[in-house]
Amino acid sequence: MLVLRDTEIKGRGIFAHQDFAKGELIETAPVIVIPKQQVKLIVKTVLLNYYFGWHGESGAIALGFASLFNHSYHPNALYIKNFAKSVIEIIAHQDIRKGQEITINYNGQVDDQSPVWFDVEE
Template sequence: MLVFRDTEVKGRGIFAHQDFAKGELIETAPVIVIPKQQVKLITKTVLLNYYFGWHGESGAIALGFASLFNHSYHPNALYVKNFAKNIIEIIAYKDIRKGEEITINYNGQVDDLSPVWFDVME
């Protein structure tokens, strides 16, 4: 179970309302696929901060909590895109304790230190 609340420095975030073991599925989120012709429009809206790159040059907005996890270069979770089913799975990369914020690396790989489009608050 997950809970949505304010963080101390990042605005809002998603927090564990139970313990999750490494490798455990945290959430399965269906996505709304954004055709590649419309992605440029999304980047000019507030949705820029919530969409995932998808298959090819398309994008996707994940429903549920998946588009609301905060970024970290030291995440405790990862996301896996399933293009065939149009879902994103959030999986614990480390053991996560109840009350801990769940974070993902927006670059897609947990160890990818490439810059993102905002100043990172760790």
Template sequence: MLRIDYINGKGRGVIAAKDFIKGELIERSPLIVIPYHELMYILKTILINYIFSWESNQSAIALGYGSLYNHSYHPNATYFTRIEDMCIDFQALENIQEGQEITIDYGWHPNGL
């Protein structure tokens, strides 16, 4: 249902290998939760580019394709944390065609707004 490809100016990105309809679950990614006291070690590695904020000042690495979705201020997908299941669900915000990059909003805003 998904594949990885090189995206100019971004590096690797997640590509739809089938059509997704608005509201459809794209992927459920299990997590490796990083306790707060271990985050200082992750900050010194490339993994800092792939983490999600998690509950209680923790962070997490999403498995599967989860940590490889690129950012967009106009994403075609979103994600929901499922604390009790220790996973993240990625869901289509609009119809996504086969071959299209799937993007999410990381929650970063220009100038910290």
């Protein structure tokens, strides 16, 4: 179970309301696929901060909590895009304790240190 609440420095965040073991599925989120012709319009909206790159040049907005996890270069979770089922799965990358914020690396790989489009607060 997950809960949305304020963080100390990142605004809102998603927190564990139970323990998750490394490798455990945290959430399966259905997505709304955004055709590649419409992705360029997203960059002019607040949705820029919430969408995932999808198959090819399309994008996706994940429903549930998936689009609300905060970024970290040292995340405790990862995401897997399942194009065939149009879902994103959030998986514990390490053990996560109840009350801990769950974070993902927006670059897609847990160890990818590439810059993102905002100043990162760790």
